[in-house]
Amino acid sequence: MPESATPTPSPPRRPPAWWPHFSSPLRSTALTARIGRLLGICFSICFVTGLLSRYQQHPWAWLPEPASPVWGYRVTQGIHVATGTATIPLLLVKLWSVYPNLFRWPTIRSLKHAAERFSVSVLVAASIVQLVTGFLNILNWYPWPWSFVSVHNFLAYVVIGSILLHIGIKLPDIKYGLQAKLGDGDVLTELPWQDNPDAHSNAGTLPPPPAAALTRRGLLITSGLGIGAVVATSIGQTVTPLEPIGLLAVRQPSKGPQRVPVNRTADQAKVIAAASAADWTLTVDGPRPYTLTLDQIEKLATTQDHLPINCVEGWSVGAQWRGIPLLEIVTRAGGDSDSHVRVRSLEKDGAYNNSAVEGPQVGRALLATHLNGERLDIDHGYPLRLIAPDRAGVLNTKWLTKIEVS
Amino acid sequence: MRTWRIILSVAGIVLAVFGAVGLIAGVPIGALAILALWMIGAVVIHDGIIAPVTVTIGWALTRTIPPRARRYVQAFLIGAGLVTIIAMPLILRRNTQPASKAILQQNYAGNLTVLLGIFAGLSLLAYAAHIAHDQHARTINGTSSGSQSG
Numbered sequence: 308m309p310e311s312a313t314p315t316p317s318p319p320r321r322p323p324a325w326w327p328h329f330s331s332p333l334r335s336t337a338l339t340a341r342i343g344r345l346l347g348i349c350f351s352i353c354f355v356t357g358l359l360s361r362y363q364q365h366p367w368a369w370l371p372e373p374a375s376p377v378w379g380y381r382v383t384q385g386i387h388v389a390t391g392t393a394t395i396p397l398l399l400v401k402l403w404s405v406y407p408n409l410f411r412w413p414t415i416r417s418l419k420h421a422a423e424r425f426s427v428s429v430l431v432a433a434s435i436v437q438l439v440t441g442f443l444n445i446l447n448w449y450p451w452p453w454s455f456v457s458v459h460n461f462l463a464y465v466v467i468g469s470i471l472l473h474i475g476i477k478l479p480d481i482k483y484g485l486q487a488k489l490g491d492g493d494v495l496t497e498l499p500w501q502d503n504p505d506a507h508s509n510a511g512t513l514p515p516p517p518a519a520a521l522t523r524r525g526l527l528i529t530s531g532l533g534i535g536a537v538v539a540t541s542i543g544q545t546v547t548p549l550e551p552i553g554l555l556a557v558r559q560p561s562k563g564p565q566r567v568p569v570n571r572t573a574d575q576a577k578v579i580a581a582a583s584a585a586d587w588t589l590t591v592d593g594p595r596p597y598t599l600t601l602d603q604i605e606k607l608a609t610t611q612d613h614l615p616i617n618c619v620e621g622w623s624v625g626a627q628w629r630g631i632p633l634l635e636i637v638t639r640a641g642g643d644s645d646s647h648v649r650v651r652s653l654e655k656d657g658a659y660n661n662s663a664v665e666g667p668q669v670g671r672a673l674l675a676t677h678l679n680g681e682r683l684d685i686d687h688g689y690p691l692r693l694i695a696p697d698r699a700g701v702l703n704t705k706w707l708t709k710i711e712v713s
Numbered sequence: 714m715r716t717w718r719i720i721l722s723v724a725g726i727v728l729a730v731f732g733a734v735g736l737i738a739g740v741p742i743g744a745l746a747i748l749a750l751w752m753i754g755a756v757v758i759h760d761g762i763i764a765p766v767t768v769t770i771g772w773a774l775t776r777t778i779p780p781r782a783r784r785y786v787q788a789f790l791i792g793a794g795l796v797t798i799i800a801m802p803l804i805l806r807r808n809t810q811p812a813s814k815a816i817l818q819q820n821y822a823g824n825l826t827v828l829l830g831i832f833a834g835l836s837l838l839a840y841a842a843h844i845a846h847d848q849h850a851r852t853i854n855g856t857s858s859g860s861q862s863g
Contacts, residue, residue, distance in 0.1 A: 395798065396799065458748060461736045478717060529791045572814065
């Protein structure tokens with residue numbers, strides 16, 4: 308690979324005989340650059356959609372989360388999880404294609420080379436940990452002691468930063484790789500291009516070595532089919548029509564109570580007794596505080612809306628809701644559509660036992676009593692829950708007991 | 714090109730350092746040490762186990778299977794391997810959560826078998842088509858060396 312314009316064919320620095328030798332003609336900078344380009348796009352998509360998801364939890368005061376399009380978070384978070392999942396096999400193919408670089412001879416040529424190798428190891432380590440922990444998170448599997456959200460957020464900057472640095476370092480190789488025809492590119496081995504007299508580019512205009520079996524194009528197509536199969540059989544957890552072929556889908560939305568999955572059950576939240584009590588009331592705090600009984604809530608709940616529920620874990624499903632517009636409750640308490648609203652759950656502990664509703668969402672949110680034509684299942688937040696458009700599922704607080712208007 | 718390389722590298726270092734500082738400042742020291750172990754472990758498991766096993770399988774295929782058939786065995790193994798990597802954690806975590814979460818309730822081992830069966834079928838079909846094509850070419854040429862891919 309032409310890191311310098313003029314190759315130096317001075318005495319080739321050959322590794323000792325016992326050093327690993329890679330000869331597969333499948334590997335090439337031309338192949339790696341193409342896979343790398345796709346991988347860079349995937350990581351960028353994950354980074355941007357990840358920031359949008361972060362924004363759901365920490366919006367700026369002057370720019371509250373919008374309420375439209377109603378499917379906004381459903382699409383961005385569905386893309387985040389689907390792309391992240393597809394990136395796992397893609398990264399494996401990319402790392403396979405450059406594996407000989409681990410055995411570069413000489414192992415370290417200069418201080419600059421040592422720094423470059425260190426940056427690559429950071430990139431590989433951070434990428435794998437980011438993708439694996441992200442995937443385990445959607446399986447609700449947390450075999451680590453740190454806070455997933457915090458580490459996933461900061462590690463994303465390490466990943467995207469190391470990718471940019473990697474592109475900066477490898478830009479000449481990337482340029483060569485993308486310009487070379489896929490079949491013609493140099494065979495990537497443990498020897499740097501300059502030191503490898505067998506490299507196609509050093510041998511002048513000779514035809515490249517023929518692929519004995521699978522070609523580089525065949526490798527790309529096969530990998531694409533494998534990764535495509537992963538996406539097609541897992542995306543059904545958010546693209547509802549594909550649920551029937553979701554052989555590798557983590558969630559099956561239609562199998563949830565009232566055809567909607569649950570993320571935190573009433574049992575996990577320890578609210579079964581409080582939520583099913585007949586004397587449950589909703590307290591509304593504000594300039595004109597009041598309380599509503601279960602009977603009053605049932606009578607007020609006549610507004611219908613079709614809104615998706617979209618989980619940070621990448622599943623989503625559209626549903627028919629019935630309830631009371633939040634604005635109606637807020638107005639009666641002396642507030643209006645500019646009010647800051649906080650809804651609180653019966654759940655005593657947990658980071659998501661309350662949430663803020665601000666800006667455009669105040670006018671579009673519903674305090675739901677019914678889901679898909681039935682009284683809310685207790686796992687869906689009976690007797691009353693919040694549902695709002697373009698809003699992360701976990702922020703649609705369940706088992707409501709109090710609304711604060713300010 | 715030089716300007717671009719410098720811009721990309723500096724921007725990359727700034728972002729990566731921002732992330733690293735956030736991790737160091739925000740994660741308790743004990744958890745941070747385990748995160749460091751995860752990162753080292755990720756490289757060791759990939760570079761020390763996954764990659765060498767893959768390379769060894771490829772090397773063994775080259776030694777044992779003639780090129781024309783090898784192409785389809787390689788294609789099958791690549792597709793199958795990439796799907797299996799994603800399916801394994803699902804198989805391990807099956808039925809670990811309450812039913813109402815509608816999560817991880819499928820027979821993922823069975824589903825993986827179906828997917829691998831489809832891949833195997835497609836590879837066999839493609840191989841059969843390749844053989845038929847070679848035989849057809851041989852008939853047209855009227856020689857017995859119509860195929861070079863043996």
